[in-house]
Amino acid sequence: xxxxxxxxxxxxxxxxxxxxxxxxxxxxxxxxxxxxxxxxxxxxxxxxxxxxxxxxxxxxxxxxxxxxxxxxxxxxxxxxxxxxxxxxxxxxxxxxxxxxxxxxxxxxxxxxxxxxxxxxxxxxxxxxxxxxxxxxxxxxxxxxxxxxxxxxxxxxxxxxxxxxxxxxxxxxxxxxxxxxxxxxxxxxxxxxxxxxxxxxxxxxxxxxxxxxxxxxxxxxxxxxxxxxxxxxxxxxxxxxxxxxxxxxxxxxxxxxxxxxxxxxxxxxxxxxxxxx
Ligand SMILES: O=C[C@H](O)[C@@H](O)CC(=O)C(=O)O
Ligand SMILES: [Zn+2]
Numbered sequence: 001x002x003x004x005x006x007x008x009x010x011x012x013x014x015x016x017x018x019x020x021x022x023x024x025x026x027x028x029x030x031x032x033x034x035x036x037x038x039x040x041x042x043x044x045x046x047x048x049x050x051x052x053x054x055x056x057x058x059x060x061x062x063x064x065x066x067x068x069x070x071x072x073x074x075x076x077x078x079x080x081x082x083x084x085x086x087x088x089x090x091x092x093x094x095x096x097x098x099x100x101x102x103x104x105x106x107x108x109x110x111x112x113x114x115x116x117x118x119x120x121x122x123x124x125x126x127x128x129x130x131x132x133x134x135x136x137x138x139x140x141x142x143x144x145x146x147x148x149x150x151x152x153x154x155x156x157x158x159x160x161x162x163x164x165x166x167x168x169x170x171x172x173x174x175x176x177x178x179x180x181x182x183x184x185x186x187x188x189x190x191x192x193x194x195x196x197x198x199x200x201x202x203x204x205x206x207x208x209x210x211x212x213x214x215x216x217x218x219x220x221x222x223x224x225x226x227x228x229x230x231x232x233x234x235x236x237x238x239x240x241x242x243x244x245x246x247x248x249x250x251x252x253x254x255x256x257x258x259x260x261x262x263x264x265x266x267x268x269x270x271x272x273x274x275x276x
Contacts, residue, residue: 085122
């Protein structure tokens with residue numbers, strides 16, 4: 001696990017492309033046969049991937065947590081973006097197909113990840129936040145997720161959100177998690193953009209076809225920068241930053257949030273006239 005510290009928005013104005021990528025982009029969390037995690041100091045959010053192939057992989061208890069086990073004081077969201085697999089929590093096994101989600105309770109002592117077929121591995125995306133109490137370990141399939149349709153063809157931003165861990169879905173302390181799917185022919189996500197001072201957010205882009213890429217936009221609405229993002233790369237969005245992207249083709253991305261509240265509507269829209 002590596003650590004990312006917080007950045008002040010005034011300091012961010014001076015960042016080069018490399019500095020921006022070093023602080024906010026995670027471009028090596030997808031590694032077959034490994035668990036790769038990043039600890040962000042924004043809301044102490046941990047994100048990463050577990051991609052088991054022939055062997056199962058354990059959720060490691062990193063020294064930096066100073067905990068008896070990873071979930072001693074934390075909760076975990078797992079979304080499978082790959083082939084069939086399973087997650088075993090304290091001896092109970094949950095089968096997770098593509099786009100199935102598992103919320104894992106605080107206090108769970110052992111968590112391990114397996115794929116059914118090494119050649120078509122499960123690709124588990126992991127989000128974790130500090131938790132003050134236990135909520136039950138719960139699995140949702142994609143059809144149990146709340147579907148929200150946003151945007152339209154005219155603005156090339158027609159997309160569908162699938163909300164799994166949220167106020168009206170799987171209960172959690174802080175974590176809010178789901179993914180967004182662009183309808184082919186549409187390229188813009190989360191535009192017009194917004195900030196939410198009370199929550200941080202991480203976007204993991206995936207299903208970007210071939211050599212395509214997504215230009216991810218961040219920064220205060222009147223001081224934006226971009227990061228070129230490729231498949232299975234994640235971007236950290238500080239509470240002061242917009243988080244929006246335009247792809248060269250349709251794509252999907254997982255969003256995960258933690259902070260002061262879980263209210264999806266607690267956001268400040270940036271009118272297009274104010275964006276620079
Ligand atoms: O605070 C909410 C998050 O930014 C995302 O859920 C937005 C999103 O997925 C989208 O508009 O496509
Ligand atoms: Zn947001």
